[in-house]
Amino acid sequence: MRHIISILIENESGALSRVAGLFSARGYNIESLNVAITEDPSLSRMTLVTSGSEQVVEQIIKQLNKLIDVVKLIDFAENTHIERELMMVKVKTTDHTRNEIRSLAEIFRGKVLDVTASTYVIEVTGPSEKLDAFVAAIAQETILEVVRSGPTGISRGEKGLSL
Amino acid sequence: MFIEVSVELSGAQILVQSLKDEGVEYIFGYPGGAVLHLYDAIFQQDAVKHILVRHEQGATHAADGYARATGKPGVVLVTSGPGATNAVTGIATAYMDSIPMVIISGQVPSPVIGSDAFQEVDMVGITRPCVKHNFLVKDVTKLAETVKKAFYVATTGRPGPVVVDIPKDITDPNIKVPYKYPKKVTIRSYNPAVNGDKEQVKKAVDLLMAAHKPVIYSGGGVVLGEASKELTEFSQLLGYPITNTLMGLGAYPATDKQFIGMLGMHGTYEANMAMHESDLIIAVGARFDDRVTGKLDMFCPYAKIIHIDIDPASISKTVKVDVAIVGEVKNVLEQMITLIKDHKAKPQKKALEAWWQQIGQWRAVECLEFDRESPLIKPQFVIEQLYAVTKGDAYVTSDVGQHQMWAAQYYKFDKPRRWINSGGLGTMGFGLPAAIGVKLAFPDADVACVTGEASIQMCIQELSTALQYKTPIKIINLNNRYMGMVRQWQEFSYESRYSHSYMDTIPEFVKLAEAYGHVGMRVERPEDVRAALEEAFALKDRTVFLDIITDRTENVYPMIEAGKGHHDMKLRVATGTSTDRELA
Ligand SMILES: Cc1cc2nc3c(=O)[nH]c(=O)nc-3n(C[C@H](O)[C@H](O)[C@H](O)COP(=O)(O)OP(=O)(O)OC[C@H]3O[C@@H](n4cnc5c(N)ncnc54)[C@H](O)[C@@H]3O)c2cc1C
Ligand SMILES: Cc1ncc(C[n+]2csc(CCOP(=O)(O)OP(=O)(O)O)c2C)c(N)n1
Ligand SMILES: [Mg+2]
Numbered sequence: 001m002r003h004i005i006s007i008l009i010e011n012e013s014g015a016l017s018r019v020a021g022l023f024s025a026r027g028y029n030i031e032s033l034n035v036a037i038t039e040d041p042s043l044s045r046m047t048l049v050t051s052g053s054e055q056v057v058e059q060i061i062k063q064l065n066k067l068i069d070v071v072k073l074i075d076f077a078e079n080t081h082i083e084r085e086l087m088m089v090k091v092k093t094t095d096h097t098r099n100e101i102r103s104l105a106e107i108f109r110g111k112v113l114d115v116t117a118s119t120y121v122i123e124v125t126g127p128s129e130k131l132d133a134f135v136a137a138i139a140q141e142t143i144l145e146v147v148r149s150g151p152t153g154i155s156r157g158e159k160g161l162s163l
Numbered sequence: 164m165f166i167e168v169s170v171e172l173s174g175a176q177i178l179v180q181s182l183k184d185e186g187v188e189y190i191f192g193y194p195g196g197a198v199l200h201l202y203d204a205i206f207q208q209d210a211v212k213h214i215l216v217r218h219e220q221g222a223t224h225a226a227d228g229y230a231r232a233t234g235k236p237g238v239v240l241v242t243s244g245p246g247a248t249n250a251v252t253g254i255a256t257a258y259m260d261s262i263p264m265v266i267i268s269g270q271v272p273s274p275v276i277g278s279d280a281f282q283e284v285d286m287v288g289i290t291r292p293c294v295k296h297n298f299l300v301k302d303v304t305k306l307a308e309t310v311k312k313a314f315y316v317a318t319t320g321r322p323g324p325v326v327v328d329i330p331k332d333i334t335d336p337n338i339k340v341p342y343k344y345p346k347k348v349t350i351r352s353y354n355p356a357v358n359g360d361k362e363q364v365k366k367a368v369d370l371l372m373a374a375h376k377p378v379i380y381s382g383g384g385v386v387l388g389e390a391s392k393e394l395t396e397f398s399q400l401l402g403y404p405i406t407n408t409l410m411g412l413g414a415y416p417a418t419d420k421q422f423i424g425m426l427g428m429h430g431t432y433e434a435n436m437a438m439h440e441s442d443l444i445i446a447v448g449a450r451f452d453d454r455v456t457g458k459l460d461m462f463c464p465y466a467k468i469i470h471i472d473i474d475p476a477s478i479s480k481t482v483k484v485d486v487a488i489v490g491e492v493k494n495v496l497e498q499m500i501t502l503i504k505d506h507k508a509k510p511q512k513k514a515l516e517a518w519w520q521q522i523g524q525w526r527a528v529e530c531l532e533f534d535r536e537s538p539l540i541k542p543q544f545v546i547e548q549l550y551a552v553t554k555g556d557a558y559v560t561s562d563v564g565q566h567q568m569w570a571a572q573y574y575k576f577d578k579p580r581r582w583i584n585s586g587g588l589g590t591m592g593f594g595l596p597a598a599i600g601v602k603l604a605f606p607d608a609d610v611a612c613v614t615g616e617a618s619i620q621m622c623i624q625e626l627s628t629a630l631q632y633k634t635p636i637k638i639i640n641l642n643n644r645y646m647g648m649v650r651q652w653q654e655f656s657y658e659s660r661y662s663h664s665y666m667d668t669i670p671e672f673v674k675l676a677e678a679y680g681h682v683g684m685r686v687e688r689p690e691d692v693r694a695a696l697e698e699a700f701a702l703k704d705r706t707v708f709l710d711i712i713t714d715r716t717e718n719v720y721p722m723i724e725a726g727k728g729h730h731d732m733k734l735r736v737a738t739g740t741s742t743d744r745e746l747a
Contacts, residue, residue: 010352013299014287014291014299017288017291018291021291021292025292055479055483058479059476059480062475062476062478063476065475065476066474066475066476068295068296068316068350068352068353069352070352071351071352072352163351
């Protein structure tokens with residue numbers, strides 16, 4: 001099963017490689033990983049998407065917690081949460097296809113970020129499945145590039161991940 | 164009025180002073196360019212004693228042996244590049260067995276890090292998967308605090324090695340900063356558990372009281388957690404059979420009647436059969452290693468399992484358990500003892516009688532019997548004699564192979580920290596330097612290193628260290644002219660194709676020992692073994708190398724072969740003398 005794990009980690013050089021190294025050394029899946037600073041400059045927040053049996057995910061969480069640099073983590077599979085991923089897609093355009101692509105982007109609440117004579121860059125934000133659906137909806141031969149951030153997540157309400 | 168004077172020290176002096184303030188007695192090391200400032204600071208004091216090894220791997224194993232024997236952290240100092248990489252095997256060895264160590268490695272100066280400078284390796288990167296934690300010191304004003312953190316992390320919770328990598332400019336003698344060694348440090352993300360959860364402990368005790376065929380399976384965690392006394396009281400209060408892992412030997416007295424021997428691949432028949440038939444296993448500071456469990460889906464098919472461990476990641480890692488208790492084994496056992504004493508139920512007397520009767524039948528198989536009539540020296544006999552000559556009270560280190568298993572099976576350890584071996588990584592070359600570390604810690608104790616002719620050659624250079632620092636140890640070389648453990652597997656699983664498991668040239672160990680300034684003796688007949696051992700141990704102030712020529716066809720029994728369950732052991736075939744056996 002897919003799990004989104006959100007981690008508060010010391011903002012130290014090498015902290016990221018401890019997490020990445022753990023996954024490769026123990027043969028765990030890693031679908032996406034992103035990391036950036038939080039409101040507290042001593043902490044980074046990392047969101048990691050992984051999958052595996054319940055036993056494997058339990059081990060992943062224990063092993064992550066065991067890293068000295070990991071301050072706290074939350075597994076969103078067991079929580080109600082909001083999930084967002086950002087994607088930019090560069091597509092080929094022609095006079096015939098421009099309108100169609102724009103209206104498709106609108107349906108997905110996407111934005112056209114850049115326009116040239118022959119390309120659009122479209123931004124779409126949302127849960128990962130929505131981005132998958134958008135990519136599937138565009139004519140495949142027109143796609144030039146897809147860049148995705150990987151999902152980030154936050155829990156609803158007062159509960160959450162903080163010190 | 165007391166005025167706190169803050170002293171100004173260089174980074175090199177700070178490191179040495181920090182070690183002193185931490186109470187470090189010995190550092191095991193080897194100099195080089197990146198640590199010259201440090202060596203100069205070491206030269207100018209004598210509170211912290213430096214032991215100069217002959218190879219950095221030796222430094223790590225010696226520090227490790229010191230740590231295993233004393234419970235105090237072992238300290239290592241190596242230079243950058245090759246010095247650092249030479250230390251990696253020893254760091255990984257300590258990591259796998261959860262041994263507290265602090266390894267200080269020199270690094271190239273900060274400004275040139277990342278430029279492939281002379282003797283630069285990414286030590287923090289290389290050691291990341293085999294340390295509990297590591298640090299790169301970037302600021303001399305943080306050095307003392309970092310050293311304190313390193314000792315704190317290494318020695319608390321589940322212990323382990325911690326590397327502190329120090330660029331040369333940090334130890335510059337010309338840059339002085341105020342020094343103060345912190346009394347205490349905290350790390351917000353690191354809070355090891357202490358007591359067990361009350362509900363879980365109660366649940367466990369209820370299960371224990373209801374069990375009909377219980378087994379206590381205890382491991383290295385009891386030694387690491389100094390909980391031998393509690394384990395013994397707990398076991399004797401219940402009257403249940405107890406087995407130890409290779410790492411747990413000595414945590415419960417081996418000569419006690421409740422002890423049913425080691426379990427696992429080369430464990431006793433009674434221990435493995437009891438595990439297999441049991442209805443309740445309580446694992447105490449043991450980690451369900453694959454050498455213990457055998458084939459997982461056949462492991463303890465009828466048992467509920469309780470597991471006490473300080474590391475949540477050890478619990479339900481390979482074997483799913485029913486009651487998990489995270490905490491210090493000493494504290495949790497104390498909690499359990501109190502509950503057991505107050506419990507309205509008592510252990511199931513009738514069921515327990517039947518269980519002990521059953522165990523008695525398994526014991527009657529006498530799985531450790533061997534051929535005592537052989538004209539050749541049997542390795543098992545040597546260990547029995549070693550036990551007798553040292554009155555069971557020696558520190559015994561070992562290398563890796565058949566000799567290690569025989570030492571574990573035939574030397575009955577009654578005290579913790581007496582049996583010192585590399586279990587998790589299985590590092591050949593461990594035994595000799597480890598023995599030096601032990602002897603430094605306990606100069607008056609008998610220290611024996613049980614080894615094989617292949618293993619001993621992996622760190623033989625440390626014989627020179629043993630002479631320089633006057634650490635008289637006794638090396639018991641069970642010389643079977645084979646990498647016996649490899650040969651045994653080839654005999655069983657590869658139709659006796661002995662591919663590269665022997666060496667055509669083996670040194671004359673007696674001469675080699677003499678060349679290093681020690682006493683060498685060669686023993687070739689069973690009737691000479693006892694006298695040779697007595698003579699060796701009588702030479703109190705000499706290191707003695709006993710080259711004992713043993714039966715080269717001997718195998719370690721019992722054995723659970725790969726893919727088999729506990730109840731499916733290979734036992735010695737007790738017909739005739741095994742000297743009739745010709746190796747194909
Ligand atoms: C040739 C060879 C053959 C071997 N054959 C066997 C064999 O037949 N049988 C056998 O048993 N082993 C054998 N081994 C050793 C095996 O590989 C493992 O090293 C060993 O079984 C692990 O022992 P352990 O489970 O006690 O764990 P250890 O490695 O000692 O781990 C200790 C556990 O206790 C926990 N712990 C630490 N401190 C505390 C504390 N204060 N409180 C609570 N918990 C704590 C740790 O988190 C860890 O889970 C062999 C090794 C070699 C090289
Ligand atoms: C550094 C290292 N290399 C290889 C091995 C694999 N290995 C395990 S036992 C063994 C043979 C050991 O031979 P010896 O020291 O003579 O002991 P014996 O088994 O004969 O008692 C080998 C090669 C190892 N454990 N460690
Ligand atoms: Mg050998």
